[in-house]
Amino acid sequence: xxxEPDRLFAQPLPEVPDFVFNEDVVRVxxxxxxxxxxxxxxxxxxxxxxxxxxxQPHTTLYDLGASLGAVTQALRxxxxxxxxxxxxxxxxxxxxxxxxEYLHAQDAMFQELLPVEVIEADILALDLQPTSLVTLNFxxxxxxxxxxxxxxxxxxxxxxxxxxxxxxxxxxxEDAAEHDLLTELHVAFKRANGYSELEIxxxxxxxxxxxxxxxxxxxxxxxxxxxxxxxxxxxQCLNFASLVALP
Ligand SMILES: Nc1ncnc2c1ncn2[C@@H]1O[C@H](C[S@+](CC[C@H]([NH3+])C(=O)[O-])CC(=O)[O-])[C@@H](O)[C@H]1O
Ligand SMILES: O=C(O)C(=O)Cc1ccccc1
Numbered sequence: 001x002x003x004e005p006d007r008l009f010a011q012p013l014p015e016v017p018d019f020v021f022n023e024d025v026v027r028v029x030x031x032x033x034x035x036x037x038x039x040x041x042x043x044x045x046x047x048x049x050x051x052x053x054x055x056q057p058h059t060t061l062y063d064l065g066a067s068l069g070a071v072t073q074a075l076r077x078x079x080x081x082x083x084x085x086x087x088x089x090x091x092x093x094x095x096x097x098x099x100x101e102y103l104h105a106q107d108a109m110f111q112e113l114l115p116v117e118v119i120e121a122d123i124l125a126l127d128l129q130p131t132s133l134v135t136l137n138f139x140x141x142x143x144x145x146x147x148x149x150x151x152x153x154x155x156x157x158x159x160x161x162x163x164x165x166x167x168x169x170x171x172x173x174e175d176a177a178e179h180d181l182l183t184e185l186h187v188a189f190k191r192a193n194g195y196s197e198l199e200i201x202x203x204x205x206x207x208x209x210x211x212x213x214x215x216x217x218x219x220x221x222x223x224x225x226x227x228x229x230x231x232x233x234x235x236q237c238l239n240f241a242s243l244v245a246l247p
Contacts, residue, residue, distance in 0.1 A: 006032040009202035019206040021067070021092035029068055029095075035193035036203075037138065037170075038186070039237030046235065047135055047166050048074030050244060054164040056132035058083035064123045065139025066090045069099040069116075075133075076110045084132075086116045089123055096120040124151055132163035137242075141169050141211050148214075152226035159247040165228070168235075168242035170213040182239040189238060219243060 006028035009016075019025075025032070033040055051074075055061055061079070063072045066088035075086055088103065090096050100118040110116075123139070124147055134155050140148055155165055173179035190200050214222075220231045220243075228245040235242040 004028050004031065006035065007199075008032070009199040009206065010196065012198060013202060016202050016205045019203075019210050021090075021095050023094045026068070026092075026094045026098050030070075033067075033070075033138075035195065036190060037240055038189050039235060039240055042237075043137065043168055043235055043240075043242050044070045044074050045077075047071050047137065047168075047242075048076075048078030050164070050166060050234070051075050051133050051135075052078045052080065054133050054162065055079050055081045055084050056160055056162055057081050059132040059160060059163075060084070060129045061086045061133040062128065062131055062135065063088040064126075064134060064136050065142070066099055066118070067092075067095050069103045069118070071135050071137050072099075072103060072116055073106070076106065076114045076116070079114055084114055086114060087129075088116060088118045089121050089126060090118075091120065091122045093120055128154060128158035130160050131158050132160045133166070134159065134164075135166045135168075137166070137168045138170070140167060141213050145212055145214075149222055149226060152223060152228075156227040156247060161247065163247060165223075165245040166242065167219065167223070167245060168240070169219065170211070171236075171239045171241050172213040172215050172218075173239070174215050174217065185238050186240075213239075216241065 004027050008024060008028060061075060061084055063086060066072055069088050072086050072088045096118060103116050103118055143151060173182055187200055223231050223245045230246040232244045233241055234244055
């Protein structure tokens with residue numbers, strides 16, 4: 001995997017463009033996400049472990065907004081259920097190209113255990129096969145808010161008994177003081193990971209219009225409205241959390 005350090009926002013930009021998942025981002029993405037999302041490696045690895053408990057024999061597993069396929073790789077390390085396959089989906093052509101390269105390079109080792117198909121598609125326009133496991137690992141926050149319920153409803157309708165949706169997101173906090181404190185703690189996390197004040201400020205303005213976090217309560221209510229029966233938070237580190245939603 002490419003080890004290029006993320007310096008995308010290190011120089012002052014006359015105007016900070018909206019964040020897009022283009023080739024520049026792809027090149028630094030593993031470094032960027034690890035240094036920006038507290039708990040990311042733990043979340044990814046444990047999605048594999050949780051998936052091993054929910055995946056049902058002879059079903060499809062979906063990694064929606066797969067980026068470079070980190071979750072799919074964790075599924076391949078942990079899921080040992082007969083006849084499953086993974087469909088990894090992303091709508092960024094640059095991400096999909098690199099993701100296919102990484103995953104297919106591992107096919108010799110894993111193709112029989114857990115075959116993978118990588119597709120370039122908008123997850124809002126995707127026909128889902130019956131599935132026992134869907135992951136949205138920091139993807140829903142990039143979906144337009146008014147389309148989020150429709151997407152979760154579609155996922156719920158495709159989920160088989162015994163299956164689960166794993167949803168990881170950056171959180172907003174309804175209490176302003178709590179929100180400001182968690183935001184400041186996240187800034188401290190980024191600083192501790194080597195980002196400068198300029199990098200932190202420019203990245204914030206790049207993502208503010210394209211990545212719109214909800215509160216835990218909004219997630220819970222929306223998942224119930226989509227037809228899920230239970231919502232279990234299983235991980236939180238600062239303002240980043242992961243939930244399991246059961247059909
Ligand atoms: N409508 C959409 N359709 C398909 N893909 C989309 C859509 N909207 C956004 N994406 C894709 O969702 C991904 C979000 S990153 C996920 C990390 C990964 N899950 C990981 O575990 O490493 C999160 C982050 O960068 O914070 C990007 O690759 C987008 O192209
Ligand atoms: O960098 C941030 O501040 C974030 O909230 C997370 C993030 C990580 C990778 C791409 C976009 C946002």
